[in-house]
Each structure stands twice: as C-alpha cells, then as structure tokens.
Amino acid sequence: MTGTIKLNKVAIVGGTHGNEFSGIYLLRKWRETPQLIARESLSVDTVFANPKAFEENKRYLDSDMNRQFGTDELCNLELANYEQSRAKAINEQLGPKGAAKTDFIIDLHNTTSNMGPSLILLQTDAFNRQLGAYVVAKMPNAVVVLEDHIPVHEHTFLSSITQQGVIVEIGPQPQSVIRQDVLDWMEEMTGHILDFVDLYNRDALPELPSSFEAYKYQETLKLPENDQGERLGMVHRNVQDADFKVLRHGDPIFTLFDGQEVYWEGDYEAYPHFINEAAYYDNNLAMSLAKRVMIDVN
C-alpha cells in the first residue's frame, strides 16, 4: 500500500504568521545548513511566507494569511491586500491548488496555548494514519490533532495547496518570542516528518504501532461577550494551560469579570486546545474542542 504514490517535492513553510518566531528562525538555520533537512528521496524547499509581517513584528499586515488559501479566495482577483496577494504568489510557487507541483507542505506555527508539540493532520487516509503513528512513536510527547471535518481542498490553510500537507503547531510561546524548548520541539517534529516521508517513498517504513491516540476537532467556543461583542469573562483558571485535558459536562470553563463562573454544558467528553490563544482574541475565540479518538493505522 505504501509507496504507490511518491511525495518527492517537499516545501517547509515558516513565518506564515509574522510573530510566530520558531519557524522563521529554523528556516534561517536550515538555509545556512541545508543538509539538516536533506533526505535521500526528497527535494526540500523552504518558503518564508510573510516576511513583511515579521519585519513589522505582527501576525499579519492586512488579514490572516492562513485563511487565504481557499479555492474561492485564490481565484478572486479582487482580494488584493498584502496577505491575499502573497497567498496567490505562494500558490503560484508551490501549487496551484488542485494541481500542485509540490507534493507535501509542512507549515510551521506557534501558539500561545499550552499545546506542546502538536501535529495537525487534515485527513486520515492511509498516508496520514501512518505519519501520525510514526511521529508519535518517535516523539512520545507529540499530540496529533485531526482537522478532517472538511475535505482538504475546502480548507483555507496554506498547507491545503497540496493534497498532502501538515501543520506543525508548537506552544506555549508568547508572540514575538523565541523559546528554546519550543524551537527544539519544532525542529525535532519536522525532522521526524521528513524522515517519514522519505521512508514512505522508499518503501522502508519501520513497523508502526497498530493504533494511536488523536484529538478530533469538534467545535470552537467563544469567550463570554455582551451584545456589543465586548468580552465579559475569561478562560477559567482550571482550564488555562490544560490543553488536551478532559472537560466534562458541568466543569467550570469561564470566569466572568464579576466573579461568576460559567460551566460547560456539552454532552460529550471534550478535549480543549488552542486555549486562550492570543491571536484568536480578534474574534473572541476562547478555545477549540476535540473528541479523543483512537486511529487504527492499517
């Protein structure tokens, strides 16, 4: 089953958000020492996605670049601000989406949430199931998140340019800071992913565990707000930093500024992540919720 399709042309993308520093500094390192990301069956390019946002020490200048890669957005020539234009240029360079000259994208991100080294998969075909199993086997503190609730091509993420691609999401790291632990995790995870793709291409994968744990995206919760969209509360202290810890019906989830507590009323065991991510305050998003699932590899 493996090896029927080869993924030889890989792009590692950093700085899709200009204030997520780990990927930006790793790209710089790898451009100076390209043998670190070289693998036998791969040609690996690096792409610095949003250099102007980095210069200005911001997530973006005009709009979030990692929401500009939907087919509609890429085709709409009216969408012409900096990130929308840069998205079209990157789609030209790595894609075009739907018929991409690149086989596999690794897009490097940081979060202020306590998510540790997380690997976000956009589908659960055989390739991704094996990839997740391999990364978790090599890096036991890695967490696999599934955002496979829509088909890959319907995503608006940069990594949806190619049919196969992943997001490496490492935290906690404040915006505009470099933490060594976070940088090291990102470098390690990226290395395992490159190893996997190379082994996959060469039909040389080791024996993999038959299943692994993953967190499947369900929904996004907003912070408590009033009719004017002003925040009325914050993430409850029990939930802060508790990414991937179970939340049950009746558990406190928010504290209002007047001291009142709000409880979660969902009907499933939820695993919050992206808890209190700074970049999501624009839209008053408090966290994402996932269900814990076991993925059978074969």
Place this chain on the structure above:
Amino acid sequence: MTGTIKLNKVAIVGGTHGNEFSGIYLLRKWRETPQLIARESLSVDTVFANPKAFEENKRYLDSDMNRQFGTDELCNLELANYEQSRAKAINEQLGPKGAAKTDFIIDLHNTTSNMGPSLILLQTDAFNRQLGAYVVAKMPNAVVVLEDHIPVHEHTFLSSITQQGVIVEIGPQPQSVIRQDVLDWMEEMTGHILDFVDLYNRDALPELPSSFEAYKYQETLKLPENDQGERLGMVHRNVQDADFKVLRHGDPIFTLFDGQEVYWEGDYEAYPHFINEAAYYDNNLAMSLAKRVMIDVN
C-alpha cells in the same frame, strides 16, 4: 515614624502598555465596582493610560509610554508623538512631576516572563521598606524587585511622576491575553498595596517582619547578536522561566542557533528576571539581572 506624611491621593494606572490586558480589565471592573478599591483614608482615581494602543492591540503606537516621564522628556515640547503627548497629559492630570497633586501611583503591568506577582519599588526609604514587608507578609508568593539604582525623579517611568509610587508587574502572560491567575494576582497585590497605604496613613500598620528578601537590579543583558544587530541566539532552556533562580559564573545562559552554548561570566550570584520578555526584543534585551538582598524594615 509612620504617618508623618499622609498619602491620601492615589491613582491606579492601567494600560500604560496597550497589550498588557490585566490592568485594563481590572480598571474596567473597578470603575463598575469602585468600592473594591475604596479605602478610608484614600481618594482613589483610575487612569487608562494608553487607550489607543489598546484599541490597536499593541504595546504602543509610536514609542514606549513608560519611558516618557523623565523631566527632560516631559519638558521637551518637540517630543510630540502619541505617547509623548499622552505622557504630558497624564503628567498634567496626576503631576506635575516634582510637585504632584497625586501622592501615590500604582502602575499595573504584565510581562511574558515567569516573574509571578512582582512588586517593583523605586526606592528603599522607610515607607517602601514597610510597604515591601507588608505585601510579602500578606502574599507570600510576591517578589520584591528594587530599581533604586537611580533616584526616583531620574526614572522615566510613569510612576515617577510622584515621589512615591510602585509598579505592579505580573507574569507570565502573553501579550494580548487575559489569564485568570495573573489577573487574580494583580487584583490581590493591588488590594494589599491600597490596604498598606491606608493603614500607614492611619498609623494603624500591624507588626511587620523585621526584614524581607528582595532582588536589587544590577544590569541588563542583551541577546547574542552580530555586527548588524541580528540575533544569533536565544535564552538557554535552563534559564527560560527561571526568573529569580540563581545564575552562577559558568552557568549556560544562551544557546546560539548553531547549537553552541554561551556561559555567564559574571562575578556575582545573579538572579535573572524579565527573562525573554517579548517587548524587549526590539532592543534585543534578553533579561535583567539582580542581586538578592535582605532589606531591614526598621
């Protein structure tokens, strides 16, 4: 000794930096519920120092407001950007510096560093020694930092408008985020400070410990950089989050991006703080160093 000078007119300032949210949200709360900050012998005003930076979700628009309160800066009418203008307006409202109508300023700040609830004192006269002892006695996880290496009036901080004033500095909190633990610490520490000033005014202070531990500022270290001022390395993982943990000659302090380690070569036992503070990357500042000292209260 206490009670000879009364400090009746107090100002609590939040949002001196627009992306340090705890003070901004506490001001909002206290404006709705002013009895929370009311004390018998005090009139307490609240000042939202940089509302435009908050609107734009930035530390500042043009320049760091908390460096605009030197006597020279306040007198220099050529300094006319937003923060420089706003500083003059605040000086008019609370000051003027040198002859201020306000007796005591509490300026509320957040840091991305793991400093916990820190109280920064700008001098160690009898009032401040008692204040530090009181806060530490009431809040055992509080840390007292002394920035008394220059006279108060030579500081360029907002809180230097008045002869007596403190900075409440709470972390770790990413920029543009509200953490409940950090908010709660800030509210608690501010309450103890108000209590102290009120008790001091009324000659009603309880018995205080005879001495307490504090961290006296020595110097600021820069990140490793090349001749062009580009960062060559980052805070060493052993030092990350280790605010107020001792650093000795020969301990690793930075890791260069090529993997090489840099060791601290100072000749004293240093206590780093403001480690990897996001806002200080502008100037490639890595951390401040302090010496641990015991302060005799009487």
